[in-house]
Amino acid sequence: MSSDLWSFSVETYSRRGVEPLCLHLQSQGANVCLLLCGLWLGERGVSFDEQRLKRLLDVAGPWDAEVVRPVRALRERWKVAASEDAGLNNLREEVKTLEMEAERLLLLQLERVAQGWPEDEAADLSAWLEGVAADAAHLNRDALLQLRVAATGT
Template identity: 70%
Template structure:
């Protein structure tokens, strides 16, 4: 398992089926960076409590709303038009790169927030994923289980 959240996230996203699950959950309102952070904390055995969860949500919420989501929206809005416009497609790819970089920055912020939390404290590994997904009202809870199975096999 990777020690840093960014490497863990890249490795996790590369598992078969994880990309599709993450995009499905993102469409349902989940913050994929928070989901990946939740999995990372679960695997590290970091105990989940309300204070820690709120700290992560306070970091992720404004960044998601003010940085990531506007870039994603712009990229998605340009998709159809960019198919027939080479110049616009090049700009869209630049926006996509910025979107990914904004997610990387968010993951670094989340890791920094959690870096002092003790590892190996808990065996209840489901609390983090459930906690970070709680705000996504349209999320199919079975998708969380599928994500965990795709990554951990359990």
């Protein structure tokens, strides 16, 4: 397991089945960066508590609303037109790169918040996943379980 959140996230996201589950959960309102952070914290044995969750949400909420989602919305809005316009498709790919960089920066911020939280104290993976996804409307809890299994094999 990677020690830093970005490397862990890239590694986890590339595992079979994780990407489509993350995108499905994202379409239901979950923040993928928070999901990956929850997996990372759970795997590290960091105990879940509401104060820790609130600190993560306080960082992720504004950044997601003001940076990540607007960039993603632009990229998605151009999807159809870009399929017929090579120049727009190239620009859309640049926006996609910008979106990924915004997510990387969010993951770095989340890691900084969690620095110093004691590890190897608990097995709270499910608690972390449910906590970080709690604000998502219409969330399919089964998808969280599937994500946990795909990401960790447990």
